[in-house]
Amino acid sequence: MKNVNEGHNPLNRSPYCGDPGALVTYLYNDGTPDELAAIAAHVQACTACTSELAALGDTREALSTWSPPQTELGFTLTASDALPVVPAASATAAAVSAAVADVPWWRQASPVWMQAVAASMVFAAGMAIGASRGAAPAAGGVAGAGQPALVQAAKADSVSHGELADLEQRLRAELARLTPASTAAPVQTAARTDDDALLKRVRSLLTESEERQRGELALRTAQVLRDIEIQRKVDLATVQQNIGQIQGTTGAELRQQRELYNMLMNRAGLQGGVK
Amino acid sequence: MERKAGRRDPPSYKVPVHASGVMTWTDEELVARSRTGDMDSFNQLILRWERPIYALAYRVIGQEEDARDVAQETFLRAFRALPGFKGQAKFSSWIYRIALNLCRDWIRRKKRTPVSQLPEDVDLSELAAEQGPSESVEDLVARRELSAVVEEAMALLPEEQRTAVILKEYHGMTFQEIADLQGCPLSTVKTRLYQGLSVLRKHLKDRTPSLTEQAVRVREH
Numbered sequence: 225m226k227n228v229n230e231g232h233n234p235l236n237r238s239p240y241c242g243d244p245g246a247l248v249t250y251l252y253n254d255g256t257p258d259e260l261a262a263i264a265a266h267v268q269a270c271t272a273c274t275s276e277l278a279a280l281g282d283t284r285e286a287l288s289t290w291s292p293p294q295t296e297l298g299f300t301l302t303a304s305d306a307l308p309v310v311p312a313a314s315a316t317a318a319a320v321s322a323a324v325a326d327v328p329w330w331r332q333a334s335p336v337w338m339q340a341v342a343a344s345m346v347f348a349a350g351m352a353i354g355a356s357r358g359a360a361p362a363a364g365g366v367a368g369a370g371q372p373a374l375v376q377a378a379k380a381d382s383v384s385h386g387e388l389a390d391l392e393q394r395l396r397a398e399l400a401r402l403t404p405a406s407t408a409a410p411v412q413t414a415a416r417t418d419d420d421a422l423l424k425r426v427r428s429l430l431t432e433s434e435e436r437q438r439g440e441l442a443l444r445t446a447q448v449l450r451d452i453e454i455q456r457k458v459d460l461a462t463v464q465q466n467i468g469q470i471q472g473t474t475g476a477e478l479r480q481q482r483e484l485y486n487m488l489m490n491r492a493g494l495q496g497g498v499k
Numbered sequence: 500m501e502r503k504a505g506r507r508d509p510p511s512y513k514v515p516v517h518a519s520g521v522m523t524w525t526d527e528e529l530v531a532r533s534r535t536g537d538m539d540s541f542n543q544l545i546l547r548w549e550r551p552i553y554a555l556a557y558r559v560i561g562q563e564e565d566a567r568d569v570a571q572e573t574f575l576r577a578f579r580a581l582p583g584f585k586g587q588a589k590f591s592s593w594i595y596r597i598a599l600n601l602c603r604d605w606i607r608r609k610k611r612t613p614v615s616q617l618p619e620d621v622d623l624s625e626l627a628a629e630q631g632p633s634e635s636v637e638d639l640v641a642r643r644e645l646s647a648v649v650e651e652a653m654a655l656l657p658e659e660q661r662t663a664v665i666l667k668e669y670h671g672m673t674f675q676e677i678a679d680l681q682g683c684p685l686s687t688v689k690t691r692l693y694q695g696l697s698v699l700r701k702h703l704k705d706r707t708p709s710l711t712e713q714a715v716r717v718r719e720h
Contacts, residue, residue: 244693245686252667252692254674283700286707287668289642290649292557292566297549299571300542301578 238266241273251280304447340426343399350391396422526590534581541581544590545574551670552598558665559602561654569605573598595670596680599662606658645707652702660695663688 240246240263249255250263267273399422524532524543532540552573557566576597577584584593653661659681666672666680677688 245689248689248692248696249674252674279700280696283696283703284668286645286703287649287664287699289646290558290653291646292554293563295553295563295567297553297567297570299545299549299574301538301545301574 238270240266241270242276247273247276247280251277251284302447302451340399340429343395344422344426347392347395350395351388527586530581530584530586530590533578534584541574541578548591548594549574552594555595555598555665555670556602558653558669559599559658559662560605561650565605569598569601572601576601592676592680595666599680602662603658648703648706649699652699652706655702656695656698659683660691660698663691664695664699667692 246263246266249259250267253260255263267277524540526544526547529540529544533544549570553566553570556569556573557563560566560569573594577594580597584590588596653664656664662681663677666677667674672680674685674688678685681688
């Protein structure tokens with residue numbers, strides 16, 4: 225920062241001389257009366273501070289020319305915005321939702337149905353990889369004797385049926401842990417071991433989610449329709465008002481024309497009479 | 500609406516109780532009513548404060564559309580946080596704080612200093628339409644040019660200095676109010692203001708050598 229004391233008369237030294245805080249206090253007249261009086265007494269005797277204050281004052285004048293664009297605002301809260309309003313007792317829930325809103329999307333908890341779909345996809349991918357690895361030795365055999373090492377490696381990497389069954393069990397256990405219904409009845413979930421049951425569960429979750437989304441869509445559509453209706457009414461009122469104004473203006477213009485016409489006729493009549 | 504001198508955007512929050520025979524609620528009363536779920540009361544608060552909050556957001560972030568969004572989000576957040584607002588601070592201070600936090604988030608998200616939307620070529624017919632009775636078109640053009648340079652210069656300031664200058668110059672806050680909003684000592688606010696004004700002064704001098712003349716002209720109007 226520039227040393228404000230530069231150029232100041234040493235004989236005129238005061239605790240306020242060149243002090244940015246004092247200058248700004250005086251510039252904005254925002255201080256205690258005693259403080260302002262003391263700074264004013266110094267400024268009157270100090271040309272450097274006086275010119276500094278004048279320059280800052282000019283800058284402030286220039287700043288006053290800057291206005292934001294005159295834009296239409298008209299923010300209004302609607303009933304849908306009222307949903308998050310909660311009684312003071314459940315303010316904690318609001319705090320939690322606010323905290324969740326601050327968490328990046330990739331760290332937020334996914335819906336249960338999405339987790340179930342992801343788990344089944346992982347399971348299917350695991351099965352596919354396992355099946356392809358199981359077929360690898362045959363493919364290696366077709367490739368010929370030039371790649372015995374590759375064939376050996378493929379054999380070494382292949383997954384046994386036991387490992388696959390183990391993976392399946394683990395995935396099912398994971399899925400059961402993520403699904404709330406399964407926590408309520410773990411025995412029942414564990415009993416469902418066939419793929420049809422799993423698919424049925426995923427389908428039902430998807431159906432529930434779709435129904436929920438359909439409900440939300442219907443709500444939003446109703447909201448939009450209501451907004452459009454309100455806007456239409458406002459527009460209609462504006463148009464009617466404008467038409468009224470135009471009619472008034474047109475009437476006034478007609479009256480003026482008529483008066484002008486009458487005046488011309490009168491003058492023409494008078495001139496005719498003179499002749 | 501903006502005052503010509505650019506000072507004190509917000510209206511007084513000590514609103515007179517009666518204006519033209521119509522009951523006008525104070526901010527505190529409207530807040531109390533809003534907390535009971537009266538949305539009309541909160542909409543009255545919005546009507547009262549939307550212009551100052553938009554002006555603050557626009558001057559801090561420098562983008563018209565984004566400033567609108569920030570202003571809107573400010574009121575939405577305020578409404579949602581209303582149950583937690585116990586009136587320990589003035590409503591105006593509280594809403595300014597929310598708006599400033601959102602502006603700060605915007606700046607961090609964009610990771611850049613505000614990019615001013617400088618006005619396009621001056622349209623004389625438009626200028627003539629908004630010309631005041633005592634201001635010539637030449638003066639108006641000069642004012643516009645100066646305004647564009649100011650906007651450009653403000654974008655150069657660090658966020659804290661810019662905010663301090665904006666709150667003091669355009670919203671007429673006291674040093675103490677700014678210190679409370681920025682969460683820093685009073686002396687820091689004064690230093691930020693002085694440094695900010697010095698940078699602005701230098702930039703304006705470089706860009707408009709006749710700044711003094713223009714400032715004098717502006718002052719005369």
